[in-house]
Each structure stands twice: as C-alpha cells, then as structure tokens.
Amino acid sequence: MKVNLRIWRQPGPHAPGRLVDYSIDGIDPSQSFLEMLDALNEKLIKEGKEPVAFESDCREGICGNCGLVINGVAHGPKAACTTCEVRMRQFEDGQTITVEPFRAKAFPMIKDLVVNRSAFDRIMSKGGFVAVNSGSAQDANLQPIHKDDAEHAMDAAACIGCGACVAACPNASASLFVGAKVSQYTWLPQGKVERHGRVLKMVKQMDAEGFGDCSNHAECEAACPKEISVSNISRMRREYTKALLAGV
C-alpha cells in the first residue's frame, strides 16, 4: 500500500519547525506504523536526506518510549494502544497521515518528533516510591493484602509514563500520570505511612514543571494506551485534601 505523510520536522529546540510532505509506497499492511517510518527513513538516507528523528525501544507497548500524535490523536487511531502497536492495516491505501510530536510546555522539543519528558522523572523523585532500603524488608506474606486492592493497585501501576495523557489534554495537565502513581500507593498498606507527604510533593512538582490544571475533559483517559481511569485523578484530589487537612 501507499501512504502520504505530513511529518513535523524541526532541526532543534530553537529552530522553526514545519510539516513536510512525504510519500511512501510498497508498505505491507501488517507492518507497524514505526516500521513504515523506518522504511521512510531508509529511503531518505539513500536519497542523501536527513531521516526523521523519532523514538522507540520495546516496540510492544510497554516501555513508553514511543509517542506520536497521528492525525491529531496521541498514539493514533486505535484505542488502548501505543504508537508502536499501530499497524498499517488501520489506514486506507493512499491515505494522508499527519505525524506530530507530543507537544506540551513541560515537554521541551529536542528534534523532529522527539521531546524531553524528564519532568516525569522529577515528579517521581518526589514520592513515586515507598521509602524502604534494600535488605530491610519483612517476609512478604506477613502482610496480607486483599486481592481486590492488589488488583486496583495494579490497574493504576500499569502506567507506562509515555505522556500521551499530557499530549491529549487541552491544558497539558499531568494529573492522570500523577494520579495513577498516588493511587497505586493509596490502595496498598505499604504506601500508607508516606501518603500525605507523597501527594503534596508530587503535585507541587507537577505544578512547578509547568503542567496545566485538570479541568475534567477526560481526554487523557481516552488517549491512555493502558486505559488508566480518570477516577485516579479524583482519588489524588481526595488524598490531596486529606493531606492538607492533616496539616503536613
């Protein structure tokens, strides 16, 4: 099959960017979207041109490295999957596809389709953990955890940190990302000791990074490849209020 592409090209953070048209033929419908971009890059290199910079690693939807806005939708047309899981058979022969980076003030541009998402790491450093040193743990079965609680915690923990929630949000808020982490530890007894400090510090860092506020559009949930629910944002809010009331 053949597709026409309009791809965001930007040589660097301070250079102007624009959409550039390409077309590529001979694509196998079972190829992945990123393999189609690989093929385009190979063609560009042969023509003596610069390939399109984009990121990926696991190519099976778990590392969170890939992330493109395809035809205006973070991670493309299909629900509950990452960019690397998008297959060419989801497009029509001859279709025009627009490809852009995950844009947000807190995700500065690096090159073409590559942005810097290290704001997420800085948020995590404020409380995305249980403070326990190696070697100091008790036997794992001493503390039973209700199966449902463990499942809820796992639902939230499934976040891959890709940033689609931010890219999809009209306010570029990171509330789903932070809410998911806060929720994971809210469901588990291990998270209880630090719960107040955790939510206050993580939210403060989220604001400091320049992410916007959440105004309940729920676009994040729709874009999330792991189907993380916006109920995690409500839970984060409740935790936040509780922490304020507790006067931490």
Place this chain on the structure above:
Amino acid sequence: MSDKYPLNPNIPPGPVQEKWTSHKFNMKLVNPANKRKHTVIVVGTGLAGASAAASLGELGYNVLSFCIQDSPRRAHSVAAQGGINAAKNYQNDGDSVYRLFYDTVKGGDFRSREANVYRLSEVSTNIIDQCVAQGVPFAREYGGTLANRSFGGAQVSRTFYARGQTGQQLLLGAYGSLMRQVEEGKVKLFPRREMLDLVKIDGVARGIITRNLVSGELEKYAADAVLLCTGGYSTVFYLSTNAVNCNATAAWRCYKKGAYFANPCYTQIHPTCIPRFGETQSKLTLMSESLRNDGRVWVPRRKGDERKPSEIPESERDYYLETKYPAFGNLVPRDIASRNAKEVCDEGRGVGPTGFAVYLDFAEAINRLGKDVIAQRYGNLFAMYHEISGDDPYETPMMIYPAPHYTMGGLWVDYNLMTTIDGLFALGEANFSDHGANRLGASALMQGLADGYFVIPYTLGNYLASAQPKPVTTDAAEFEEAVKNVQTGVEKLMSINGHTTADEIHRELGNIMIDEVGMARSEKGLKKALEEIPKIREKFWKDLRIPGDAKDYNKELEKAGRVADFLELGELMARDALERKESCGGHFRLESQDKDGEAKRDDKNFTHVAAWRFLGEDKVPERCVEPLEYEYVKPSERSYK
C-alpha cells in the same frame, strides 16, 4: 591482570550452603564516613543497574547512573512478562533453596558455577520481600497472600507475577528507589548517554567515556569502580524479542580493554514468538510460554502442503512434540521446542507465507474447556496475536516460530561479580551469569535483582576497602587519550559516506547469525559464518552511510556504532560455538547428538567456562578456560522423553 591468569573464580571455601554467609562475614567493610568519599559509576538502569544504584546510594556511596533511554524506567527489563522465581515454598509443594539451586544447575545443563547458583537461590526469597515492601503489586490469592504459578516446565509453583507485566512492576519498584536516592542527592542521573569506552588507570577501571545522545558531545566521568549493567546481546541477530536499542557496545568495548568474554555462543532461542512476515520487520514479539499449556503444536505431514489448516484432516497432521516426547509433549524445555520447530520447517513442512512457522492449535482445548475458559486464560495474548497477525486464534491455529531472546554468555566475572579488570564489575544479563548453557524461565529477573540488591552492596565494599583506590579526576591523561580514541572512532564512521544503512548491514549479519549460529550449529556452517562475517564487516567499513552530524541527535550514528561491535561479537560467537564441540543447553552442535537426534554433552572435554581474551585487532583471541566442578548436583543426562 597477571594474577587473574589463569582465571580465578574466587569461590569462598566451605559447604555450598554456607559459602555466602561466611563470605559476607569475611569481606571487608567500608565505614560510613568513607563511603561518602567513594564514587561509583553504574551503567544501565534495568533491574540490575537500578537495584544496584539505589542500594549503593542508600549505603552512602556517590553514584553516577547512566542509560541510553530518556528515563531509567524504560530499560529493556520493563518488557519482561511472565514472572520472577523465588524459593519461598509458599505453596507447600516441596520447593526449597536447594531445589531451586538443583533445578537451575540442571536446567543450565551443568555449565554454571554451583557456588553462584546456590547464592542466587538463597537470596531469591529476599528479593520478593524487598519488592513487596516497595509496593510492587504482585498477584494475590483471595486470602491476601501472594499467588504463584508454575513456569517453564518447573515441577513446583515458584513464580511470582504481576499480570503479564512483571518486569515493568519490578523495574518501577527499583526505579522508585533509584529516584528516591536522586532526590537525596546520592545518585546523579545521566539519561540519554551511551558509554563508548572504559578508562583504565594503572590497569584498574577508573571511569567511562560517554556520548551525549542529544548534543553528540563526548563526556568523561571518573569513579572508584565501574558497574556494567548493560543487558544482553540478542540483537546481534537483528530480529529478536529484545528492545531495538539493546546492544553489546559497553560490554564489547570493555572486552577490548581486557575483560574476558565468557561463553559468547550460549544464546536462548524462545520457541513461542510470532513469526516474521517480511524483510522490513524490526523486531519479533514474544508470546507467553504459558500458551503451550493448552495449545498443541503441529505441522502437516506432507511437504509443501498449502491447504488451510482447517482443511488438513487429523490423520495428515504431525503433532511432532507429542509423538517424540510423550512424557512432556508440548511442554518440553525451550531449547528442545525451538530446535524441533526449526527441524520440521527445514524439512519443508513449515506453514505460513514464509514456510518458517508451525501451528499452535487451541481447537482441542476450546472443545474440551469451552471458549470462555480459554479466553480467561489467554484472552489478552489472543487479542495481541490477532492485532499483530490479523488472524483470530479462536478460529484458526496460531502460527509461531522461535526467536532469539536471551544471552547466557557475557563478561566473565568471579564470585564477587568482578571481571578480569580490577574495579570493573558486571551485573545482570551483561555478565556470563548463573544460567550455564540454558536459562530457566523467570530466572533472569531474579538474577538481575539478586546481583543489584543483595550481592554488589557487599562485594563492592570489599573491593573498595581492599584496593583503596587513589582519587583520580577526569584531567588524567588516560581520560584525554580515551576521548581522543572515541572521537577518532566516531569520525571514522561518519567519514565512510557510502550507500548502505546500518540497518541493512545489521540485517545481513542477522541472517547469517540465525542461519549458522542460531538453533543448530555445525562445523561447516560455523566456518562459513567465520568467512562471511568479515566480508560483511568489510562492506560496513567501505559502504556505510550515516547522514547528519555527529554533534547532534543522530540515531543512525548510534546504530552504526552498535552494528560495528556486533560485527565483531558475531564472529566471536561463531568461534566459541566452533570450539565447543559438544551440544549443551542452547548450544546444539549437529555433530554432537545421539541416535534419536537429542543433544549430547561431552562432560569429559567441556565441563568448563570458555572465556575469551582480546589480543588485538585482527588477531585471533585466546580461549581461556575455567574448569567447573560439581560437588552437589551430579551431571546427568537431560532427558524429557
């Protein structure tokens, strides 16, 4: 290095059950005030690297942590699905530290070190405690205790799991601990950096040179020790189940600086992967091994039978695993399942558009148990398969084919995880590890975390307290020289200006590797590989094309550097496979099989580790040997009939 030659594994004396305990007591400690004065470089943030860096930060060392990805949380460990083993015996089904030790030594086909394997089994239980304390949401029973499953043909249920995302959850646990140390100021993160050389001063590892993958700048970092946690090298085959950025570069450059490379030919080819569909594919997707619990493997009896599977009557189907291995049937170990799939395809009985696939058929299980039960067990896997292949496995058999998955070989390390270069340690899949010639399912995650959380915090302290490294800075002449060498290497790559892309050459190498150094190896094939690989290498250095600038974000330059190293490592793998004239674990030599076509070990001549010593460019490396002794688990034949 002279004292390391011949190789000394430094195994502590005493009964195997007491070695680690007494070694921990006998090792020297660094007092807290002195820990602050030591800087440690940890390259890699997978399970091994993240757990090591976090633990060392907690102890008070200054840690510099490096990774290729934009965030430590994206290391390849994140992709592990199935689970992690531990000898907890929570199921009361007869498991014990000794049994896990026994299974691992036997599973490794008697080619691993007993002392290391025992320690691994011993600390396995602490790993689960640690991870649960971190809030890793493992699967649970209704009573609230941890759930287990049996995995990879084990007779006991000792595998802990978090849905199909165990690696992700374990990594996020370790990453959380790492980020906590970042906040404490004990760990400094250097993401988007690729280590391109090791710096030695007076023969001892004292730092690294990295390329900043955004700016292209070469950078120097000094430390008192360097920990390599850079993962495995399955991507030498181009197509593998590993993430596309996995590479051997860090380990390979250390090899060229004097670290011996052990058992490079030991690779694991996983039997249940989605087959390749064409030339432009970038990776292969693993389908969980658990599918073999209910799926039946078959191919048509007749060569070149192009009928649809539904049109092939029972009598014309060959359920070859069930016939050949009546006791284990479709559940034979990975290496055996893989090899048999290759065999039937080589006979011309493979299915699918390429002829390199076999059926994994659920029709019988669906009939017996109902579609709902099958959906419950494998629903997400079926959906994933459907998505990738376009076929619905409820209606038509899945197609699977083996794919390179894991490398048991790696840098040689002693019991303390130190390589043949003083001050250079290797952890996780990067070392030649505890798995011998074949790794059991769910044991790689265990090993990575054992090395990082529980072994290196002790053995590194012992090294620093004994060696007392003098302070160095990156102003030392050795750093300047190393940067210059790396610079020259980068310029050499950039200046070739030919017509072929790094991927094209990588694919070419991958084809020869999978054909001749893959599931079945022969003297003839290996010799052919040893002839062909240098030719591909020559083409690479004559005709490579890297667009753009070295002082910029440049993916093609990254890839080219890695392919350059694979082109050398691939040759060493072939050489190692040629010299090991026996079949063991994942290494199957066609010349070494019994009358039924089963692998035949040669214990008399090959009960040893082969560790290769670099002697210079274009020189044949030296094969050094560490003999292996089996005091506890007596070598026996691995039979699954």
